[in-house]
Amino acid sequence: MKARVHVMLKTGVLDPQGEAVRHALGQLGFDGVxxxxxxxxxxxDLTETDRAKxxxxxxxxxEKLLANTVIESYSVEIA
Incomplete structure (x- = not known):
């Protein structure tokens, strides 16, 4: 079974990497961002076969390692 975890900074938390990307896109002529x-x-990749487990x-x-839940939110997809 496969799992995909999406981790993002929570709304309101400063995202310096995102701001650097936005600035670079502007420098490259992508003004609408x-x-x-x-x-x-x-x-x-998981060995577990029970989806709920x-x-x-x-x-x-x-909660323990992959996301800093103080400043990040996450979502889990199981396939």
Missing amino acids: EGVRQGKVIEL AEKSVTEMC
Whole structure:
């Protein structure tokens, strides 16, 4: 089973990487970009075959390691 975790900074948290990307896009002539938020995607290959157990396990991984829940939000996809 595969899991995909999307981690993004929460709304209101300063995103210096996103701002740098927005600025660079403007320098390259892409003037219509008003804001950029940058995040990360983590893909996991799991041995678990039960979807509910897999989702619970990945959620625990996010809470303990994969996301800083103070400043980041995350979403989990199980496939």
